[in-house]
Amino acid sequence: MAVFAVVVGALFAIVGQLWYLQVLEGGRFLDASDKNRIRVRPIAAPRGILFDRHGRPLVDNRPAFTLSLIPRELDRERERRDAVLGRVAALLDIPFRELVDAVERVPPESLMPVRVRRGLSLSDVAKVEEWKLELPGVIVEVEPQRAYPSSRFAAHLLGYVREASDDQLKQGRYRRGDMVGQSGLERVLDEHLRGRDGGERIEVDALGRSIRVMQAAEPNPGAQVVTTIDRRVQETAERAMEGKAGAVVVMDPRSGDVLALVSTPAYEIDRFTGTIDRAAWLRVVQDPDRPLLNRVIQGQYPPGSVFKVVVTAAGLQEGSLAPMDRVHCGGAFTLGDHTFHDWKKEGHGTVDLHRAIVHSCDVFFYQAGLKVGGTTIARYAQAFGLGRATGIDLSGEKIGLIPEPRAGRRGRRAFLAGDVANMAIGQGALLVTPLQVARAMAAVANGGVLWKPRLVQRVERPERGVIWSDPGRVMGHVELSPMVWAVLRQGLWGVVNEGGTGTAARIPGLDVAGKTGTAQTVANSKSEKGQDHAWFAAYAPAPNPEVVVVVFVERGGHGGAAAAPIARQILNAIFFEKVAMAGFTGS
Amino acid sequence: MIGIDRRLLQNVDWPLLLATAGLVAMSATTLSTLNVGRAGGGVALRQLGWAALGVLALLVVASLDYRKLVRAAPAFYLLGLGGLAAVFALGRSVSGARRWIALGPLTVQPSELFKLCFVLMAVWILTSRWAQPPGGSAIVMMLPVAAVPFVLVVKQPDLGTALLLVPVLLALLVGAGIRLKLLGALAAAGLGTLPAAWMVLKDYQRERILVYLDPVRDPLGSAYNVIQAKIAIGSGQLLGKGVAGATQSRLAFLPERHTDFIFAVFAETWGFVGCLVLLTCYGLLFVRGFDIAASSREPVGRLVALGVTGLIAFQVLINVGMVTGLLPVVGIPLPLMSYGGSSMLVSLMGLGLLLSVRMRQFQ
Known part of the structure; x- marks a missing residue:
């Protein structure tokens, strides 16, 4: 029967088609049905958290x-x-x-x-x-995204986190969309902080609704970092520097621990983390105050009178200076046909070495510098760690500059007397970073130990404990006789406590010692604030120093007037505002 | 009239009933695994309810003498046409198609019920005295009888049901002994009207045919159903994924999964082996149906059995053919499997007619 034959034939055609679909091609369709229902949902690992030395978070995630x-x-x-x-x-x-x-x-x-x-x-x-x-x-x-205590908090220290740039993607270590530390500690510690993203394979229905989790890999959060920073000191220093351009370094001379690292003006670190539009970015990059510059390690400035510490140490140790040396300061010193002025026009009268340090007498040091000689001064400057990298765990550190002898007549290289005189008061070609000054001052405070500034104590993971730690490293010693150290320290104590240039940093009940500096800059008539950078480098308590504070104010004027009061504020907070001190001195 | 005497009971076709029971059971189990929309798990129970009603109808129909029913065919036919026409006046619209009429708590699909009326009417014409031997005059008579409902159903629009009438009619004509030359002429005429038919089709219907010819034409639009159904069927592989693993169906990637595409659900769940079992049941049904037709000693019984078997068989073949991607997508339910009261009722009533013929084959 024809109809019957047609029906049976069709049935066999269907069975054939089923054989093809289910048996021959079944694997392919099974794959397709899996793809149909599976969605991958990445779960970003929260970045590790940075803590201060007392366990207070410097940055968090939200x-x-x-x-x-x-x-x-x-x-x-x-x-x-x-x-x-x-x-x-x-x-x-x-x-x-x-x-x-x-x-x-x-x-x-x-x-x-x-x-x-x-x-x-x-x-x-x-x-x-x-x-x-x-x-x-x-x-x-x-x-999870970075959250900061305040918009500009420790911006240079922490650094900002942004999506991997095209250049970084080319290195192949990151995937598109990865958040990567771009500066500061976030960049240096990125490998530790990043953690590993997790993810879920979820089954969804035709409307994309999640039905169940088929496979889940927990995100592995980044490691926790314990820094050497004291958040309260950091905040105090930032507050004290508000409205000024400059830098503050607070360091423990006993260990090289950096307690605070401030560079102002800071950029808005929280805005850099999310999407920032081009205009806002350009505003920051082109800002004449250069907020992206970390002045602590990238700013190179003449040290001014702070450098007299090095000249004194060199002269005393080499025997070319003696504490009893006396010089009459009439406000100027003539060398050949050039007159070098003292910062105080009327002069300081007759001064010995101690009074010359206390009052920062330039005339005394012009002559002292010539006595000591350029080469020796340069050697001691290097010994104090100036003009070379401190090795701090931040990228982009600048090394400063210690002048070299110029090529003179008959091919001999020698310092010109005028250059030496200038160098003796921390001027001329000499350039240092605030961090170098802090480390040099710490060496004075601790008897010559040159620490590698320590920022990170340890990196730890909850499940594995400490995975990296920095025990601290000594990078050199300044070898001076005890007598020389004593003269230096007496002088620095006098700067603050004997009516010297650093009187503004005096704190009753605390022995503060320090040295002011006022560095003339290359004439820059644009600035209305004046031409001089203000320095103050201090340590306290003088007999047994626990902390070094270096304040640098760009175009701030006199060191004693602009920088010393800020150092005073910071020291006051460290030693007399209870809460933090309890933990701090106890260490 | 309803009483069934012992002699009739001896001739009940048990294999046919067994295959039917098996299919209804498979339908209910398959439906119970699907969480369909608002109806929830109740779909399977409702299907069983309809099946029970259908069995009652089957018994009633089987107990009636099919010859009397054929004699009353014009009345049924007109009633059926009335139903089709009523859809346009009273019809409930579901996703753009008016196919259903609400009768109290139930909704019926007149085009489903009409299929049986049509078979009876066609048999009535082909066996009427003035049409003997079946030839040109029968065909001339048949044309308006087929064309009027065809147009009505296409307009609902329900292209699948309308197209189904064509092979059924052909089967009946062949069964009635129409000469091949005439049939050839008819086929040529039919082909001649194809371009006109193309013009009449709605856009989505044309699209479906184009998609059949070229499935990747629009993977997320019209071809979505076909592709998802193929994925479902294919991923079932030899032994199936089991109820829990049938993600295509359970997660609703498969559209119309409880109605027209139920075969894909079944295939995904039970695999090639399960499909063979299912198709064997249908095969058994067809074999018994054609056997009844062949063993009937008079033309009315033979044509009724042939028409009903053809009706069910073509639905099965078209539905499975479409779900497996052999044919373009036309909305035709899978008899006894797809969820739907009218379809279940009509299928079982059709089987009742078969039984009626079988039981009276020696009378």
């Missing part, structure tokens, strides 16, 4: 919203996909091109969400959720 696109779930048809992206662009005010570029950088089959905008506001999130059905392939992820 959940932030990120807009992401899942290429695989976007419409394959260009027009419809662009319609969705256009809607997103209009909704959140993101340039349309940015979205298209982000999607087209990755393969269209990719399941991994492409992060297109971080730090969405709650209202943005609400908008996306509201339009969810019209926005296939668009999701909002929650990621």
Whole structure:
């Protein structure tokens, strides 16, 4: 029967088709059905937290919203996909091109969400959720993001965290969208802080609703870092420097621990972490006050009279100076046909070495410098760690400059007398960083030990304990006889306590010793604040120093007037504002 | 009239009933694994309810003499046409199609019920005295009888059901002994109207045919169903993924999974082996149906059995063919398996007709 034959034939055709689909091609279709229902949801690992020496966090994480696109779930048809992206662009005010570029950088089959905008506001999130059905392939992820105690807190010390740049991606260590420490400790410790992202494979239904988690890899948070910073000292120093450009370093001379590291003006570290538009970025980069510059390690300035400490040490140790040397200061010193002026026009009268230090007599030191000689001064400057890297765990450190003898007649290299006179009062070609000054002053305070400034005590993981630690490192010794140290320290004590240039740093009940510096700069008529950089380098308590404070104020004027009061404020906070001291002196 | 005497009971076709029971059971189990929309797990129970009602209808139909039913065919036919027409006046619209009429708490699909009326009407024409031997005059009579409901159903729109009438009619014509030359002419005429038919089709219907010819044409639009169904069927492989593993179905990637695409759900869950079992049940049904037709000694019984078997067989073949990607997507339910009261009722009533013929084959 014809009809019967047709029906049976058709049945066999169907069985054949089933054989083809299920048995021959079954594996391929099984794969397709898995892909259908599986979505990958990356879970960003929270970055490790940085703590101060007392366990107070310097930076924390908070959940932030990120807009992401899942290429695989976007419409394959260009027009419809662009319609969705256009809607997103209009909704959140993101340039349309940015979205298209982000999607087209990755393969269209990719399941991994492409992060297109971080730090969405709650209202943005609400908008996306509201339009969810019209926005296939668009999701909002929650990621931990850096949170800071205040907008500019320790900006140079911590550094900012941003998405890996194109250059960094080329190195191959990062994936697109990874958050990477770009400066400061965040950059140096990035490997430790980053942790490993986790992820989930989730089963979704046809509407993209999550049904169950099939496989989950917990994110492995970044390691915790215990720094040497004392948050309270850091905050005090930042407050004291408010409105000024400059730098502060607070260091423990017994260990080289950096308790505070301040560079002002600072940039808004929290704005750098999220999306920053080009205009705002350019504003920061082109700011004449250079907020991105970490003046503590990257600012190179003449040390001014602070350098007299080195000249004194060199002269006494080499025997070319004696404590009893007397010089009459009439306000100027003539060498050949050039007159060198004292900072005090009327002069200091007759001064010995001690009074010359206390009152920072330039005329005395012009002559002392000539007696000691340029080569010897340069050698001692190097011994005190000036003009070379301190080795602090921050990138981009500058090394400063110690002048070398000029090539003179008959090919002999020699210092010119005028250059030596200038160098003796910390002027001329001599350049140092505030951190170098702090380390040199710490050497004075601790009897000659030149520490590598320590910023990080240890890096630890909850499950593995301490994975890295820095026991501290001595990078050199300044070898001076005890008599020389005694004369130096007496002089520095006198600067603050005998009516010297550092009187403004005097604190009753605390023996503060220090040296002021006022460094003339190359004429720069643009500045209305004056031409001189103000320095004050101090330590306390003088008999048994626990802390070195170096204050540098760019174009601040006289060191005694601009920098010393700031040092006083910081020392006062350290020694007399209870809370912090309890823990601090106890160490 | 409803009483069934012992002699009739001896001729009940038990294999046919067994295959039917097996299919209904498979339908209910498959439906119970799906969490379909608002109906929830109740779908399976409702399906069983309809099946029970259907069995009652089957018994009633089987107890009636099919010859009397054929004699009343014009009345049924007009009633059926009335139902089809009523859809346009009273119909409930579901996703753009008006196919259902609410009758109290139930909704019925007149086009389903009409299928049986049509078979009876066609048999009535082909066996009427003035049409003997079946030839040109029968065909001339048949054309308006087929064309009017065809147009009505296409307009609902329910292209699948309308197209189903064509092979059923052909089977009946062949069964009635129409000469091949005439059939050839008819086929040529049919082909001639194809371009016109193309113009009448709605856009989405044309799209479906184009997608059948070229499945990657629009993977997320019209072809979505086909691709998802193929993925579901194929991923079942030899032994199936089991109820829990049938993600395509359970996670709703498969559209119409409880109605027209239920075969894909079954195939994903039970694999190639399960499909063979299912198709064997249908095969058994067809074999018994054609056997009944062949063993009937008079033309009315033979044509009724042939028409009903053809009706069910073509639905099965078209549905499975479409779900497996052999045919374009046309909305035809899988008899006895797909969720749907009208379809279940009509299928079982059709089987009742078969039984009626079988039981009276020696009368």
